[in-house]
Amino acid sequence: MFELLAQTGLNAAYAASYISLVAVGLVLIFGVMGVINFAHGELFMAGSYVVVALYADRMVPFFVAVVAGLIFVGILGLIMERALFRPLRDNPLGGLVASIGFLLILQALAVLGFGVRMEYVPPLTQDVIVFADKISIPVARLYVIIAAVVMLSALWYFLKRTRFGWALRASAQDPEAAALQGISVTQTAMIAMFIGAGFAGLAGALTAPLVSVNPHMGHTIIVTAFIVIIVGGVGSLExxxxxxxxxxxxxxxxxxxxxxxLADITGLSLMLIVLIVKPTGLFGSADRA
Amino acid sequence: MRNFLIWAVVAVALIILPNLVSFSQQEVLVFLTINILVVASYRLLTLTGEWSLGHVVIMGVGAYASALVTKELGLWVPLGILVGGASAAFIAFLLSYPLFRMKGFYFLIGSFAAGEIIRLLWKRFRDPFGGAKGIKGIDPMPDFSIGIYQFDFFEPVSYFYFSAVVVALCLWILWRIEKSPVGLTFHAVHWQDKLAQASGVNLRSYRTLAFVIASGFAGIAGALLAHYIGTINPNSFDVEVMVFVLTWAIVGGTGTFYGPILGCIVLTILNEIVLRELGLEQTRPLIYGLILILSILFMPNGLESIVQKFTRRKEAK
Structure with a gap:
């Protein structure tokens, strides 16, 4: 029984890593721009397809492909910011609707470019680390956990210790006051969008060999991310x-x-309960949204 | 008298129309009537300012309920359709307790979660919902005759006439509701909520009322769909369908009664005539996505704003 619990705990740690990468990006975008990005799951999907295109089809080294995924999806984020969210800055519902449109486009492009089939991504490594004879963790999953911890720490450092990070948090808290201090709202929005989208792309790229990559994979991801940001409190990174x-x-x-x-139902019910009992979430403040 | 003439012409046109088009286009016409009811009922909900992402699942509740009562209990199909509408309204009434503790974005997400839970329950419980495969062999409408016309529900034309009459009746009721004092209060709940509250309007009960009525009509639409195609499953009512409903409503514009209906008709014509003829079926989501983005960027009030521009110009002259 102990082995089973420990094993399940390790599996959960892996799931928590990539989910938190996705959710933190979503929260960052919401915090700075005030829009809920429905296309976030499809950004994750785009990251996976970068790995399919580079690593699985063209033999580019895996980690190069992952970095390419982060940058490519980050640029997709910048495009979204420029083309959709900036013109719709005064219309929060408009931003949400536009992101649904963007979601459909990304999905259709994936179908047109790769077909609806599931992609085979060869595993990076078959190595498995075994503890106490029974509890095992595949090294590929370990990479995801390590990458998530490193990137989230880097983000934390960036937000709390650098001038850009201060500017970002300032414009998340009060865009007008931040603008009066000479912080460019447009610039912080672009940084937030690049990081937020890039993190989703990174998560998608890292997990590509471990999940089934298909054009509709974003749906599960976005549902999970919504549950997480509602439970955690919309706008709270911690x-x-x-x-x-x-x-x-x-x-x-x-x-x-x-x-x-049943697990999906439980997750959704958890979110509904939080919405009913404490809509600001576990860590949220009542200010935003 | 003039109005009566216009409606008479419309009715005659609707009777002739299906006889001029191909079989598959006749089927599209049936779906179009059903979809019009879905968007029109959705608009009633948006009147109070709340945008739901669960409307299509609620429509599914009507479809499942009607399919089950006719199949398992042998209820007469037209009664089953009414039961479908009533069940959807009842489920919406139950859901309104948790959901209307929220507003705006939280309501949007909450309705999405509630809808997904319902959909997963259909998937999880094979008895009675049939699991992921859904319900097959749903009873069709029984054939009947009204003297001059023999309804044979194997023919899409007959079902088109039937659903067109049902939908027209529902639209008329929705229109009457919107123009009634209750409908005006819905507007007030959206645009002047503080003032409405100060005047003694119970905001929450009006939101609930709009949600329940809209859901009831969505349920009828779902039941019409179920008895036409004969098979339903949880994926018939997933979020992708919801996105289409949302697109119709937004492209058409929710400011007027006819806006969403116009959006639905225009996009269906675009979809069926343009895309299918050109063989671009696969790019449908791409084009819908572009249309959605372009209309929110450049035409935030929807197609209805174009119509209004034209009618205003005429009045000015």
């Missing part, structure tokens, strides 16, 4: 990370001991 861990553990344990559909 909340998103904590909620990712909570959600990943609950979901993985219910999947292991019951079944996947």
């Amino acid at each position: 909340g998103a990370v904590v909620a990712s861990v909570v959600y990943a553990f609950v979901h993985t344990f219910v999947t292991t001991f019951y079944d996947g559909v």
Whole structure:
């Protein structure tokens, strides 16, 4: 029993890593620009397809492909900012609707470029680390965990210790006051969009060999990300990370001991309960939204 | 008298129309009537300022309920359709307790979550919902005759006449509701919520009322769909369909009663005539996405704003 619990815990840690990368990006975008990016799951999908195109089809080294995924999806984010969110800055519902449009376009492009089939991405490594004879973790999953911890720490450092980070947080808290201090709202929006989208792309790229890559994979991701940001509190980065861990553990344990559909229902119910009892989430303040 | 003539012409045109088009286009006409009811009911909900992402699932509740009561209990199909509408309204009434503790963005996400839970329950419980495969062999409408016309529901034309009458009746009711004092209060709840509240309007109960009525009509639309295609499954009512409904409503514009209906008709024509004829079926999401983005960027009030421009110009002359 202990082995099973420990094993499930490790699996949950892996899930928590990539979920938190996605959710933190979504929260960052919402915090700075005030729009909910419905296309975030498709940005994740785009990251996966970069790895399919470079690593699986053209033999580019995996980590180069992952970095390319981060940058490519980051640029997609910049395009979204420039073309959609900047003109719709005064229309939050408009930004959301436009992101739904962008989602459809990305999905259709993936179908046109790669077909609806599932892509085969050869595993990076088959190595498995085994603890105490029973508990094992594939090295490929370990990479995801390490990358998530490194990138989230880097983001934390960036936000709390650099001038750009201060500017970003200032314009998230109060765009007008920040603008009066000479902070360019446009510039911070671009940085937030690049990081937010790039993190989703990174998560998609890293997990490409471990999940089934297909044009519609973004749906599960965005549902999960919504649950996480609601439970954590919309606009709270710490909340998103904590909620990712909570959600990943609950979901993985219910999947292991019951079944996947029930786990999805549990996750959604968790979100509904938080929405009913404390709509600002576990860490949220009542200010925004 | 003039109005009566216009409606008479419209009715005659609708009777002739399906006889001029191909079989597959007749089927499209049936879906079009059903979709019009879905967007028109969706608009009633948006009147109070709330945007739901669960409307299509609620429509599915009507479809499942009607399919089950006719198949398992042997209820007469037209009654089953009414039961479908009533069940959708009832489920919406239950959901309104948790959902209307939220507003705006939270309501949007909350309605999405509630809808997904319902959909997953259909998937999880094979008895009675049939699991992921859904329900097959749903009873069709029984054939009947009204003297001058023999309804044979194997023919899409007959079902088109039937659903057109049902939908027209529903649209008329929706229109009457919107123009009634209750409908005006819906507007007030959206645009002047503080003032409305100060005047003694219970905001929450009006939001609930709009949600329940809109859901009831969506349920009828779902039941019409179920008895036409004969098979439904959880994926018939997924978020992709919801995105289409949202696109119709936004492209048409939700400011007027006819806006969403116009959006639905225009996009269906575009879809069926332009895309299918050109063999661009696969690019449908791409084109819908572009249309959605372009219309929110350049035509935030929807197609209806174009119509209004023309009618105003005429009045000015």
